[in-house]
Amino acid sequence: MRFLVMNGPNINLLGLREPGIYGSESYADLLQKIEAHAKAIGVETGFFQSNHEGALVDAIQAARGEYDGIVINPAAYTHTSIAILDALKAVALPAVEVHISDVREREEFRRISYAGMACEASFIGLGFDGYLRGLDFLKERLASGKKA
């Protein structure tokens, strides 16, 4: 099983950006954690991060035929991007949404998630662990052969 772990704008600045909200560990630390977990549960991962909405749409489209599922943290585009929602729907790969912070407890504008409307599960406010739980979910979902 191969899963694409996608991150949107400013996630590359983890560790520097608002550490009180996102923690002091870097994007490289995040990838390391995800890779170690993927190895432990026996799945493969690819990574993609971009600060550009269209690049994220391109990467979702390119995932078709290459990956069995998508773990996505669209970051700020979560709350604005119908293009990312449509791309996820178009490729119809099983997808889960991750947010490091608890977006439900922050500003009102963070409560809407367009991408989440195309996702089978959301892992919110669990820090980096949300990505690991997302991989667990996709692995089980595919192993059980459940249809979306």
Ligand code: DQA
């Ligand atoms: C985020 C939450 C978003 O509201 C914010 O714009 C981000 C990160 C999170 O992981 O908590 O950039 O997706």
